Amino acid sequence: MTVSDQQMANAIRALAMDAVQAANSGHPGMPMGMADVATVLYSKFLKFDPKAPDWADRDRFVLSAGHGSMFAYATLYLTGYASPTIDDIRNFRQLGSPCAGHPENFLIDGIECTTGPLGQGLAMAVGMAIAERHLNARFGDELVDHRTWVVAGDGCLMEGINHEAVGLAGHLGLGRLIVFWDDNRITIDGATDLSTSEDIAARYVASGWHVESCDGHDFNDIERAIQTSLQDQRPSLIACRTLIGKGSPNKQGTKAPHGSPLGADEIIATRAALDWPYPAFEIPEDILGAWRATGEAGALKHAAWRSRLAAAPTAAEFKTAMAGTPSGAWLQPHLDGLIAAPQKIATRKASEIALTAATAALPELLGGSADLTGSNFTRTASTNTLDKNDYSGRYVNYGIREFGMAAAMNGMALHGGIIPYGGTFLIFSDYCRAAIRLSALQETRVIYVMTHDSIGVGEDGPTHQPIEQVMSLRLIPNLHVYRPCDSIETAECWALAIESASTPSVLALSRQNLPQLRTDISENFSAKGAYKLRAADAPRKVILIATGSEVEIANAVADKLEQQGIGADVVSMPSWERFDAQAAAYKSELLPNDTLRVSIEAGTTMGWERYVGEGLRIGIDSFGASGPIDALYDYFGLTADKITPQIVARLGQ
Numbered sequence: 001m002t003v004s005d006q007q008m009a010n011a012i013r014a015l016a017m018d019a020v021q022a023a024n025s026g027h028p029g030m031p032m033g034m035a036d037v038a039t040v041l042y043s044k045f046l047k048f049d050p051k052a053p054d055w056a057d058r059d060r061f062v063l064s065a066g067h068g069s070m071f072a073y074a075t076l077y078l079t080g081y082a083s084p085t086i087d088d089i090r091n092f093r094q095l096g097s098p099c100a101g102h103p104e105n106f107l108i109d110g111i112e113c114t115t116g117p118l119g120q121g122l123a124m125a126v127g128m129a130i131a132e133r134h135l136n137a138r139f140g141d142e143l144v145d146h147r148t149w150v151v152a153g154d155g156c157l158m159e160g161i162n163h164e165a166v167g168l169a170g171h172l173g174l175g176r177l178i179v180f181w182d183d184n185r186i187t188i189d190g191a192t193d194l195s196t197s198e199d200i201a202a203r204y205v206a207s208g209w210h211v212e213s214c215d216g217h218d219f220n221d222i223e224r225a226i227q228t229s230l231q232d233q234r235p236s237l238i239a240c241r242t243l244i245g246k247g248s249p250n251k252q253g254t255k256a257p258h259g260s261p262l263g264a265d266e267i268i269a270t271r272a273a274l275d276w277p278y279p280a281f282e283i284p285e286d287i288l289g290a291w292r293a294t295g296e297a298g299a300l301k302h303a304a305w306r307s308r309l310a311a312a313p314t315a316a317e318f319k320t321a322m323a324g325t326p327s328g329a330w331l332q333p334h335l336d337g338l339i340a341a342p343q344k345i346a347t348r349k350a351s352e353i354a355l356t357a358a359t360a361a362l363p364e365l366l367g368g369s370a371d372l373t374g375s376n377f378t379r380t381a382s383t384n385t386l387d388k389n390d391y392s393g394r395y396v397n398y399g400i401r402e403f404g405m406a407a408a409m410n411g412m413a414l415h416g417g418i419i420p421y422g423g424t425f426l427i428f429s430d431y432c433r434a435a436i437r438l439s440a441l442q443e444t445r446v447i448y449v450m451t452h453d454s455i456g457v458g459e460d461g462p463t464h465q466p467i468e469q470v471m472s473l474r475l476i477p478n479l480h481v482y483r484p485c486d487s488i489e490t491a492e493c494w495a496l497a498i499e500s501a502s503t504p505s506v507l508a509l510s511r512q513n514l515p516q517l518r519t520d521i522s523e524n525f526s527a528k529g530a531y532k533l534r535a536a537d538a539p540r541k542v543i544l545i546a547t548g549s550e551v552e553i554a555n556a557v558a559d560k561l562e563q564q565g566i567g568a569d570v571v572s573m574p575s576w577e578r579f580d581a582q583a584a585a586y587k588s589e590l591l592p593n594d595t596l597r598v599s600i601e602a603g604t605t606m607g608w609e610r611y612v613g614e615g616l617r618i619g620i621d622s623f624g625a626s627g628p629i630d631a632l633y634d635y636f637g638l639t640a641d642k643i644t645p646q647i648v649a650r651l652g653q
């Protein structure tokens with residue numbers, strides 16, 4: 001007997017309701033509602049090879065409605081990926097199971113990105129679609145020719161980031177991006193008309209999208225909507241009218257199945273309604289066989305692609321790009337040039353000249369800025385504009401969309417073949433913090449170029465002066481926060497950010513000019529996170545620890561102390577995270593407990609206890625103020641004249 005689409009879809013429904021019931025936690029409604037769409041997508045359209053989840057030219061599938069994670073686990077299992085296994089699904093949401101509450105890219109190969117924070121999945125998919133077009137422009141249809149598919153819920157479309165992502169995708173004409181909207185008109189609190197009256201289709205059309213709608217429970221209609229979308233040059237939104245929890249006779253279409261198990265009785269009723277008499281976690285062989293067969297077409301395409309790659313003149317270049325192991329050879333000649341002609345420049349300017357060298361050497365670097373190109377200095381001679389007329393460009397004008405930019409960069413990094421970097425003011429890191437957090441969690445190599453990193457911004461005033469941002473970014477695990485003090489450290493930090501394949505980086509860069517303090521380039525000292533930039537002359541009584549623009553001030557303080565016969569080391573600490581990772585002996589030698597330690601950073605002092613203990617913490621614990629830079633540094637006490645007496649007084653106690 002041939003297996004029907006309905007039976008295939010019901011296999012997803014059964015796995016979803018049974019796994020959530022077993023865990024006594026989870027979201028059965030979304031996978032049950034979208035099971036029919038999943039069946040059409042996987043059996044007729046998605047290009048995938050379950051045996052090769054990392055095949056570079058696979059279609060990307062993003063479950064933006066990450067709470068419906070059983071949708072992803074069920075489809076991956078049914079189509080025959082090695083992970084998850086049926087036992088993993090039995091252990092849904094249990095500690096150690098790759099079938100975590102929300103899909104996590106680092107737990108399962110077939111999961112393209114980590115989703116759950118609503119809206120970000122779709123926004124990452126925009127980045128994946130940019131990456132696909134860019135690499136297609138670079139390597140041609142032979143090697144890069146795939147689509148990006150998304151399942152998003154009402155929540156994903158309601159979030160603010162959706163406006164940024166949709167605006168960007170429409171502007172860039174990303175026609176290979178197809179979003180299924182699970183138009184079930186239900187969210188947690190109840191019907192969507194409790195909170196929205198928006199004409200979503202009209203908004204998408206106005207943003208340059210093609211919009212289609214279908215009955216999400218009619219296989220033919222779903223197929224028709226997809227076919228129509230494939231013909232359109234614009235990105236597509238397919239509004240799939242569905243019932244949340246479809247199949248559950250007493251709960252479908254209500255808020256009940258959104259985030260709770262159906263319950264034992266309702267599961268019995270649902271089995272009867274679906275004509276699914278099989279025990280929990282048992283998929284009849286013929287139905288499983290039909291699902292496994294959906295991967296066969298992709299496997300053939302994969303084999304053909306491999307032959308094309310083998311014959312392609314650009315094969316080596318393609319493999320290099322996808323491997324993500326960029327050469328660091330650009331750094332040394334760049335440093336040699338800086339030493340030969342020291343410059344007093346802002347670290348944002350130092351970043352530009354480092355980037356000029358790096359982007360010339362590394363075609364994987366793809367930059368952009370959230371409308372602050374002329375301030376972030378993120379564009380170089382090697383990075384032409386990427387737009388819908390020319391995807392070969394390497395510079396995206398993201399517009400004033402910090403969150404959208406950050407999420408898109410996550411998508412590009414996850415896609416592979418690209419090392420994305422993007423600029424904004426450090427103060428607006430808060431606008432994209434949720435995506436920075438996902439960079440760190442997902443282990444993506446995204447480089448955030450965040451300039452105007454302190455009160456050094458000057459006249460723009462407290463709205464534009466970061467106080468707590470540097471410190472708060474240091475709180476995020478697996479994020480490297482760099483605050484380099486001069487052009488040498490800036491280049492070193494860029495090199496570290498580029499080579500850190502599974503850690504995102506923030507480069508906090510000054511607006512104001514800073515002297516080149518480093519003379520020794522025998523080693524990338526920034527890699528240690530902190531190092532002795534200058535050793536005490538007189539017997540050492542104090543260790544000054546500073547970052548970024550305040551290293552210059554620490555140097556001036558050391559001069560004054562030495563004049564009084566007080567020896568002072570100056571430690572530059574461009575990265576806490578890297579310093580923390582050093583051996584205990586290195587750390588205790590650089591910052592011994594028995595010496596007065598003083599931190600100097602133009603930002604919140606909370607946290608510096610970690611390195612100075614009971615010592616002095618010089619910083620700013622209020623908002624900034626509007627005024628010329630020198631007046632501000634004086635007003636906030638960040639001058640050698642104001643810091644030195646405090647140290648002398650402390651030593652005299």
Ligand SMILES: Cc1ncc(C[n+]2csc(CCOP(=O)(O)OP(=O)(O)O)c2C)c(N)n1
Binds near residue numbers: 029187
């Ligand atoms: C940014 C964010 N805010 C809130 C939540 C909590 N949350 C999870 S699902 C959900 C409702 C989503 O509704 P919808 O997308 O329509 O999903 P459905 O109920 O249809 O499955 C909410 C508020 C979240 N995961 N992410």
Ligand SMILES: [Mg+2]
Binds near residue numbers: 153154187
């Ligand atoms: Mg909904």
